[in-house]
Amino acid sequence: xxxxxxxxxxxxxxxxxxxxxxxxxxxxxxxxxxxxxxxxxxxxxxxxxxxxxxxxxxxxxxxxxxxxxxxxxxxxxxxxxxxxxxxxxxxxxxxxxxxxxxxxxxxxxxxxxxxxxxxxxxxxxxxxxxxxxxxxxxxxxxxxxxxxxxxxxxxxxxxxxxxxxxxxxxxxxxxxxxxxxxxxxxxxxxxxxxxxxxxxxxxxxxxxxxxxxxxxxxxxxxxxxxxxxxxxxxxxxxxxxxxxxxxxxxxxxxxxxxxxxxxxxxxxxxxxxxxxxxxxxxxxxxxxxxxxxxxxxxxxxxxxxxxxxxxxxxxxxxxxxxxxxxxxxxxxxxxxxxxxxxxxxxxxxxxxxxxxxxxxxxxxxxxxxxx
Amino acid sequence: xxxxxxxxxxxxxxxxxxxxxxxxxxxxxxxxxxxxxxxxxxxxxxxxxxxxxxxxxxxxxxxxxxxxxxxxxxxxxxxxxxxxxxxxxxxxxxxxxxxxxxxxxxxxxxxxxxxxxxxxxxxxxxxxxxxxxxxxxxxxxxxxxxxxxxxxxxxxxxxxxxxxxxxxxxxxxxxxxxxxxxxxxxxxxxxxxxxxxxxxxxxxxxxxx
Numbered sequence: 261x262x263x264x265x266x267x268x269x270x271x272x273x274x275x276x277x278x279x280x281x282x283x284x285x286x287x288x289x290x291x292x293x294x295x296x297x298x299x300x301x302x303x304x305x306x307x308x309x310x311x312x313x314x315x316x317x318x319x320x321x322x323x324x325x326x327x328x329x330x331x332x333x334x335x336x337x338x339x340x341x342x343x344x345x346x347x348x349x350x351x352x353x354x355x356x357x358x359x360x361x362x363x364x365x366x367x368x369x370x371x372x373x374x375x376x377x378x379x380x381x382x383x384x385x386x387x388x389x390x391x392x393x394x395x396x397x398x399x400x401x402x403x404x405x406x407x408x409x410x411x412x413x414x415x416x417x418x419x420x421x422x423x424x425x426x427x428x429x430x431x432x433x434x435x436x437x438x439x440x441x442x443x444x445x446x447x448x449x450x451x452x453x454x455x456x457x458x459x460x461x462x463x464x465x466x467x468x469x470x471x472x473x474x475x476x477x478x479x480x481x482x483x484x485x486x487x488x489x490x491x492x493x494x495x496x497x498x499x500x501x502x503x504x505x506x507x508x509x510x511x512x513x514x515x516x517x518x519x520x521x522x523x524x525x526x527x528x529x530x531x532x533x534x535x536x537x538x539x540x541x542x543x544x545x546x547x548x549x550x551x552x553x554x555x556x557x558x559x560x561x562x563x564x565x566x567x568x569x570x571x572x573x574x575x576x577x578x579x580x581x582x583x584x585x586x587x588x589x590x591x592x593x594x595x596x597x598x599x600x601x602x603x604x605x606x607x608x609x610x611x612x613x614x615x616x617x618x619x620x621x622x623x624x625x626x627x628x629x630x631x
Numbered sequence: 632x633x634x635x636x637x638x639x640x641x642x643x644x645x646x647x648x649x650x651x652x653x654x655x656x657x658x659x660x661x662x663x664x665x666x667x668x669x670x671x672x673x674x675x676x677x678x679x680x681x682x683x684x685x686x687x688x689x690x691x692x693x694x695x696x697x698x699x700x701x702x703x704x705x706x707x708x709x710x711x712x713x714x715x716x717x718x719x720x721x722x723x724x725x726x727x728x729x730x731x732x733x734x735x736x737x738x739x740x741x742x743x744x745x746x747x748x749x750x751x752x753x754x755x756x757x758x759x760x761x762x763x764x765x766x767x768x769x770x771x772x773x774x775x776x777x778x779x780x781x782x783x784x785x786x787x788x789x790x791x792x793x794x795x796x797x798x799x800x801x802x803x804x805x806x807x808x809x810x811x812x813x814x815x816x817x818x819x820x821x822x823x824x825x826x827x828x829x830x831x832x833x834x835x836x837x838x839x840x
Contacts, residue, residue: 273721273762537716544678545778546706546734 263551267559271566282567289571294578313465314376316494317458317475320485325494326352329454330486334479338460341474343467348372349455351445355417363402365438367445376459377429385410385425393444395424399435419448457494539622552622633657635692636786636818637677642686647672650686652836654786654820659812659831662822664838670822674788677820678709691785706731710779714791717775718763724750724774725759731782749781750774752815753807769800773807780817789821793828805831 271278317338319328332349339347351367370390373379381397389395398408408414408423421440429435446452462471472488479486487494535556542552633655642650646669654660664670675681677688679701688695690708698704718727728749732742750756753773763771772792779787792808793801809831812819821828829835 270721538719541717541719541730542734543702544705544711545731546703548702548734551734 263555263558264562267555267562270559271563278563282563285564285567286571286574289568290574291571293572293575313461314491315460315462315468315471315475315488316491317460317486317488318456318494319482320487322484326354326456328456329451330456330458332453332455334486335455335458337478338458338475341471341478343463343471344460345463346372346375346461347458348376349442349458351442351449351451351454352456353445353449353451355419357417363436363438365440365445365449367440367442367449369442373439376461377434379427379429379434381425381427385427389424389439392422392424393441394421395441396421397425397427397439398423399437399439400426400428401436402438459491460488536622549622636690637820638687638689638692639673639677640687640689642673642676642683642688644676644681644684644686645669645672647676654818654834656818657812657816657833658818658820659809659833660818660820661828661832661835662820662838663824663826663828663835664822665824668838670838671790674790674820674822677786677788678705678711703735706734707782708785710782710784710787712772712775712779712787712789712792714794715768715771717778718771720763722762723759724755724761724763724766724770724777727763727774728759728778728781731778735782745781746777749777752780752811753777767800769796769804772796772804776804776808776811780811780815784817786818786820789819789823791823791825792821793823793825801825801827 317330317334318325319330322328330349335347335349338344348369353365353367354362355365356362370386374381374386379397385397389397398406402408403426406414406416410423410425412423414421414423421438421444427434427439440448442455446454460471460475462468468490475488476486539552539556542555543549547555635653636656636658637652637654639650639652646667650673662670662673672681676683677690677695679695683696695701695704718724719730722730725746728746729742732745737745746759747756750759753776755770755773755777758766758770763774766774776792789808793804796804805828808819808821811817812831812833821832
């Protein structure tokens with residue numbers, strides 16, 4: 261306890277000395293946390309919306325997967341191919357219902373949707389949804405957000421619909437969705453005759469490559485090209501389709517983390533150099549070598565932790581204010597990803613940096629004469 | 632002859648050749664020598680800060696070069712005062728005096744009492760909350776002196792304690808050290824080139840360059 265108190269007092273009383281180091285560290289931890297969260301989280305929201313057991317047929321070379329337009333007639337052409345068990349189509353669209361707040365809406369074939377997505381909904385509610393062409397089923401998050409009741413007629417962004425049920429899905433992104441009948445949704449978003457993607461259920465995952473190739477060859481006449489990939493891959497393509505955004509984020513994060521670590525190591529070295537007089541006094545006062553090492557190790561670690569937590573917290577606060585898609589943040593919470601990575605790295609680097617500095621200072625403390 | 636606190640037997644190390652010395656309990660022993668004559672080396676050897684080439688150094692009859700946990704032993708038995716930089720700048724005068732007792736895990740109440748007594752005996756009870764930068768050079772040396780006497784060590788070593796002080800401050804510090812020596816019976820070994828220390832000394836050893 262004495263060591264922690266001494267280390268903390270040293271930081272407090274050397275604040276003038278520590279302040280620039282701590283401030284830079286806060287900024288770097290913030291940037292690092294945000295970049296890391298962004299690079300890790302940008303595709304999560306989409307990846308989470310797919311399944312590896314299903315294949316998605318979509319239009320290639322679109323800037324955003326949401327913009328994919330697959331003619332509805334393609335469905336009948338695929339249906340007859342080998343290894344295909346079932347097929348359905350889905351239209352997706354994003355609506356902005358308040359500043360910085362958006363929702364994903366989807367139009368599905370009600371008689372098929374439940375076979376493709378393992379949604380939790382009562383049979384009665386799903387039957388009501390199937391019967392009502394203007395009926396919708398809403399995810400749990402949507403219900404929490406708008407407090408709509410079942411059977412209520414709602415108008416949202418000039419769209420009129422009747423809530424027929426509330427569903428839950430293990431893939432949390434769906435819980436922030438409103439699911440319409442395909443025909444009604446196509447009308448609402450003016451995409452009559454088109455799906456965003458056609459989903460295929462195949463007999464075995466082993467036939468994935470064969471089916472994909474066959475489907476892609478089938479539509480070589482399409483001007484932009486048609487791709488057939490696993491559903492997860494399809495919804496995870498947003499990141500790829502945003503150019504090198506994801507890659508750049510990761511490079512930037514790596515660069516930033518290197519800078520951060522270099523800064524920490526140098527900061528620690530800077531804080532501890534010329535402290536041999538202090539070490540000499542502590543040795544004379546009877547502090548054991550291990551205690552002196554601990555004290556000089558804990559001091560920069562405390563400083564790093566204080567500023568690191570500060571920076572991550574700042575990133576977290578800003579994250580809360582970020583726009584959401586269906587109640588999901590496009591980036592994962594910075595504090596959720598940083599502690600393990602940052603603290604583990606900080607400790608390993610600090611360990612080597614600090615030990616070497618203390619060893620030098622300890623050695624220099626020998627001799628009573630002050631040079 | 633009184634009880635021997637320090638015995639130096641045939642010590643040789645660099646510039647020092649076959650040094651023999653005996654300091655009794657309660658002595659105010661002054662080693663007078665010009666710079667470069669080995670007085671700091673001698674003090675370094677007494678506190679085992681340098682390896683001993685040959686000879687023996689005993690404190691209270693114990694060969695200090697045979698003590699296994701010397702850091703701990705040293706904190707309880709040897710007090711130090713340097714020429715300058717005796718204090719940790721981020722700790723108050725009170726905390727600086729408290730430091731060896733923290734290392735020795737003396738309980739809080741006893742620590743507090745001993746720190747106050749030590750500060751009072753050097754005339755700085757009112758300045759316990761001051762940081763070193765707020766203290767004059769002589770006051771810093773007094774705090775260092777308070778730190779050494781607070782642990783009641785067997786011997787107090789001082790290397791040029793007045794080296795950075797003005798004449799007036801030197802006299803004041805020497806007076807205080809002499810007074811403490813007489814009042815508490817602390818044993819002092821002071822290495823200096825300052826002949827005014829003779830006034831407080833009970834024994835003087837003059838080393839030639």
